[in-house]
Amino acid sequence: MLVLGFVRLRKRGTYPPLNKKGETSMKDREKSVSEMTDTAMKNYEQAVRTTLKLQEEAARCWSSMLNQTTLVQDWQKRLDDFSGMTNKFVPLAQQRMEEVISLMEKNSRTGAELMKKAVDAAQTPVISESQAKWMEFWTSSMGAMRTNTEAFAEIGTKAVDSWIDFVRRNTDLNQVRGTKTA
Secondary structure, three states: OHHHHHHHHHHHOOOOOOOOOOOOOHHHHHHHHHHHHHHHHHHHHHHHHHHHHHHHHHHHHHHHHHHOHHHHHHHHHHHHHHHHHHHHHHHHHHHHHHHHHHHHHHHHHHHHHHHHHHHHHHHOOOHHHHHHHHHHHHHHHHHHHHHHHHHHHHHHHHHHHHHHHHHHHHHHHHHHHHHHHO
């Protein structure tokens, strides 16, 4: 760390002068370290002052906003609307996640069956039987891939449909609320 400080000072041209042997004296080194420490302390103090000013400004802003009763009611209304939307959205997301988990469980079972077929085909000594087992393995693999692709497409379609329905219901609800307050 100290060496890095000296390298930085040398680049800036403020490194302590070298003596005839090409070394710096202990006093010059202490002076350089002292200067670096002073600079670091000044920077730290400035950062603390800036942080305190930022916190004071934020506190003033929040207290002025919270002192206005209409603003508090507006925030409460927005929070209630957001909570209502969240309560409607979470079951939709949960349903899609359950479908994905179900698909993953099915895929793990299918993968285990495919692995069993591959091991069985690899251990078959008769070539004609081995070929038949490998063909069954590849046919099953392609079927599993097709089923997975269809399942992912269906889950994606359901997710998009659910999202569109969710947005429509909340847009309609907000428009109805907007006409009631107007």
